Amino acid sequence: MSSPLRIALIGAGNMGQQHYRHLQSLTEATLCAVADPGPQAVGLAAEWGVAYFADHRQMLEQVKPDAVIVANPNTLHVSTALDCLAVGVPVLLEKPVGVHLNEVRELVGASKATGVPVLVGHHRRHNPLIVRAYELVHSGALGSLTGSDAVAAPWSWELDCGENPVYPRQADQPCYLLAGTGGALSIPQLKRWHYADTDGGWHQPLLTVQENFSADEALRLQLQHFVRVARREVEPLVSVADAARTLALIEAIREAAETGRACAPTLIEE
Ligand SMILES: NC(=O)c1ccc[n+]([C@@H]2O[C@H](COP(=O)([O-])OP(=O)(O)OC[C@H]3O[C@@H](n4cnc5c(N)ncnc54)[C@H](O)[C@@H]3O)[C@@H](O)[C@H]2O)c1
Structure with a gap:
């Protein structure tokens, strides 16, 4: 059996703490570090018994995690994910994938060019x-x-x-x-x-x-899936391009509301 995947958490706020809780229930992965400049994060890292960093780039360099969960503010999603891809670390990126379609296109390209997988946290797809x-x-x-x-x-x-x-x-x-x-x-x-x-x-x-189904926690199932994505066993259920299509649809709706015209979403290729 392979050793647990060492996952670092970038952003230990509300969602980051939920990810930590679910990570605790998995045997196939373990938390190895927290990166978050906020005042509560250093205490959380101490409570969880893992290394603390204010800056995620220092964390990536020193801890060399197998994978990261990015749960920082939306405006930082793309730049943080790009930093992770640059050092070959797979990412579970909280939703929304980014704020503007242009920056997200850069991330689609980087994931394709590096071959490093990104799973976007549309967790309900795992429900x-x-x-x-x-x-x-x-x-x-x-x-x-x-x-x-x-x-x-x-x-x-x-x-x-x-x-x-x-x-x-x-x-x-x-x-x-x-x-x-x-x-x-x-x-x-x-x-x-x-x-x-x-x-x-x-x-x-x-x-x-x-119709029937077996109820289970979507965030935990998403994490289990992410471990397999990071190990290159499966493709991400929600890729950056998938999430970019959601953003493209929202941008088209916004444009239609502003102009009063019918607007088609921008086409996004994998
Ligand atoms: N999947 C979902 O259903 C769901 C629900 C809520 C929020 N979210 C998403 O999760 C993300 C976080 O939301 P939240 O509610 O946890 O917000 P939050 O404000 O509780 O947490 C954000 C954390 O990011 C930290 N942070 C700020 N700058 C940082 C940086 N440069 N590097 C690392 N960490 C930094 C903050 O200190 C804070 O601890 C957002 O993108 C949000 O859209 C997703």
């Missing part, structure tokens, strides 16, 4: 519920999306899925309703509707199936 929903709907689908993060409504992932207890739960409400020619799916209920025959229509009964 078994979403993994199951993805399996159910995955086929070259074309769809329309209507969404808002600014309405007073019970239809949101945070309120409906129960992932984080600080949000009062609306367990009976769906946050995503997916519908296609072959059926429909509600999330997080994972209730699926379909006709018995593929050419069924309004005059046939609509059948329902309760």
Whole structure:
């Protein structure tokens, strides 16, 4: 059996501490250092029994970790990840991948040029519920999306899925309703509707199936996946290019809102 992967943490705030908690539950990885100039970080490093650095570049040079988790402020994500790639260290980079598409393009190029993997922390992609929903709907689908993060409504992932207890739960409400020619799916209920025959229509009964999944903690599963990514056993589930497409979509939405015109997201290649 290989020795535990030595992971350093850059940014030991709210998310960094959550990553530490989940890292503690893994046997295949261990925390080796903390880099964070903030006032609480030196005490946390002492409490966790690992080396402390204010500057992540010094940490990379002296500790030579096998991999890093970057959970510092958004504006530092790209530059910090570039520093890690420059010394060949795989990165689990908190979301959002960056602030502007231009800087993120540089990171897409650096990951490709160096061959050093970056996993972007869209942790819900590791949630078994979403993994199951993805399996159910995955086929070259074309769809329309209507969404808002600014309405007073019970239809949101945070309120409906129960992932984080600080949000009062609306367990009976769906946050995503997916519908296609072959059926429909509600999330997080994972209730699926379909006709018995593929050419069924309004005059046939609509059948329902309760799909199942084994609940588990997305952040812990993401870390387990990252260990395999860092060991080059698997490709990142969410690459920098994947995350850049999310940013491109947001930039197109912002531009459309500002100009009143339809705007297409910039195409991002791997
Ligand atoms: N995955 C998620 O669901 C999720 C949820 C919340 C936040 N986030 C992301 O996680 C990241 C951190 O958010 P947070 O809520 O933990 O913020 P936070 O403010 O609690 O923590 C940020 C930490 O970064 C440190 N820091 C500042 N400059 C630094 C530097 N130069 N080098 C190293 N560390 C530095 C700060 O001292 C602080 O400890 C953000 O990118 C945020 O978007 C992700």
